[in-house]
Amino acid sequence: MVFQTCVVLGAELTLVLVTGEMKLLIPFLIGNTFFLLYHLNVQYKMTASKATERNAELSFKIANETLPYLRRGLNVQNAESIAKIIQEIGQVAAVSITDCEKQLAYLGAGCDQHHPGDRILTRATLDVIRTGSYKIVRTQKELNCPRQNICDCPLAAAVIVPLHCQGKVVGTMKLYETKDGHISPDLIRLAIGMAQLLGIQIELAELDHQAKLAAEAQLNALQAQINPHFFFNVLNTIIATSRTSPNRSRRLLIHLAEFFRKALKSHGTLITLREEMSFVKTYLILEKARFGRKLYFKGEIPEELMDAMVPRLSIQPLVENAVKHGIGEKIGNGIVSVKVERRGQELYIDIADDGVGIQPDRLQDVLKPGVGSGNGVGMANVHERLLGYYGEEYGLNIQSQPHEGTTVTMHLPLSFLDDEDETGIVKHIGI
Numbered sequence: 001m002v003f004q005t006c007v008v009l010g011a012e013l014t015l016v017l018v019t020g021e022m023k024l025l026i027p028f029l030i031g032n033t034f035f036l037l038y039h040l041n042v043q044y045k046m047t048a049s050k051a052t053e054r055n056a057e058l059s060f061k062i063a064n065e066t067l068p069y070l071r072r073g074l075n076v077q078n079a080e081s082i083a084k085i086i087q088e089i090g091q092v093a094a095v096s097i098t099d100c101e102k103q104l105a106y107l108g109a110g111c112d113q114h115h116p117g118d119r120i121l122t123r124a125t126l127d128v129i130r131t132g133s134y135k136i137v138r139t140q141k142e143l144n145c146p147r148q149n150i151c152d153c154p155l156a157a158a159v160i161v162p163l164h165c166q167g168k169v170v171g172t173m174k175l176y177e178t179k180d181g182h183i184s185p186d187l188i189r190l191a192i193g194m195a196q197l198l199g200i201q202i203e204l205a206e207l208d209h210q211a212k213l214a215a216e217a218q219l220n221a222l223q224a225q226i227n228p229h230f231f232f233n234v235l236n237t238i239i240a241t242s243r244t245s246p247n248r249s250r251r252l253l254i255h256l257a258e259f260f261r262k263a264l265k266s267h268g269t270l271i272t273l274r275e276e277m278s279f280v281k282t283y284l285i286l287e288k289a290r291f292g293r294k295l296y297f298k299g300e301i302p303e304e305l306m307d308a309m310v311p312r313l314s315i316q317p318l319v320e321n322a323v324k325h326g327i328g329e330k331i332g333n334g335i336v337s338v339k340v341e342r343r344g345q346e347l348y349i350d351i352a353d354d355g356v357g358i359q360p361d362r363l364q365d366v367l368k369p370g371v372g373s374g375n376g377v378g379m380a381n382v383h384e385r386l387l388g389y390y391g392e393e394y395g396l397n398i399q400s401q402p403h404e405g406t407t408v409t410m411h412l413p414l415s416f417l418d419d420e421d422e423t424g425i426v427k428h429i430g431i
Helices: 002-019 022-070 076-090 123-131 185-242 246-265 273-294 315-327 379-390
Strands: 094-098 103-108 135-137 155-165 168-178 270-272 295-300 309-311 334-343 346-353 395-401 405-413
Touching: 076 094, 076 103, 123 135, 123 155, 123 168, 155 185, 168 185, 185 246, 185 273, 246 273, 270 273, 273 295, 273 309, 273 315, 273 334, 309 379, 309 405, 315 334, 315 346, 315 379, 315 405, 379 395, 379 405
Parallel strands: 295 334
Antiparallel strands: 094 103, 094 168, 135 155, 155 168, 270 309, 334 346, 346 405, 395 405
């Protein structure tokens, strides 16, 4: 564009000189000088705009690719992956990521002298952490590499930007250039943009972590309601048989101790379906002592689903509810069944009974906390825990007809013990 303009101006100037119109020379020079400056200004703005767009594109690309690592926190393992992404996309000589005390990752020129875990020694980096403002180092002397006396350090300039989380500096990102390079305005803008986006992601990851901790605490509080509820019900069963059959009471106490030993040894929110069904089995042994042949149980669980993950003590309270309110109030024998099946990437667990059923006017309220009998736990508790752990699209669904029975369906994502990722969180298949 500028070259073409200069050619045209040169041709016009030649024409003026050839024709001898010297009196037109000065106005010609003034007018065309302004014309040339205008075109130069337009060209500069176009170049600056393209550079800004490129920086924004690179920043968002880096932010998008580093997000999975930042969600796991800013540490040595994740920082190395983040630094690699920044160096490859940003095309810089070297990248360093630190927390407020030590280096987390270093890639690029001079990496044989800089290692994860090294304490921050350069005054420039400490100043950035202290002030929370970025700093540009343009000379090797100002960079003051602590290893310059033991090696021919290739680093000559750097832009150091702080990483913020909730208003506090949590680390720095440093982009280096070598002796043959320099810190360009584009690199400075790129570093600042990247640091802002990375800081936002760190903050979102921290908020996400805090939300998970709060949700976990709520789930644990709900979980804590189940054990005493079950415990007192079983004690009533043992007390009922203690006078007529002391030996049976002793065996029931052994089963009760086994139940709680398993419950206490089981850590985490999720356990395998196999473990959960062992709770159900122990519970049914205890209840059979009270109901005898009145209570029958049927299980339909494919072996390949026995290692699927379910919330701890989620099926047992539903079986207990079926026994107590379905079969217990029925005249004659009754059957409780547990059927598990996989539908795509979802797990469906049906707990059914052929008992007295639920009246239509009560059916809409049974999942509301506090509505149930006794301590107000059971189905409502399990429903709340499923919603809290998996989200609003999951939970319990109840179908019931008076005098015909009730089916409670638990719907949750399908996951297995082997799907546990590096963060210790069980991943859902297909997500």
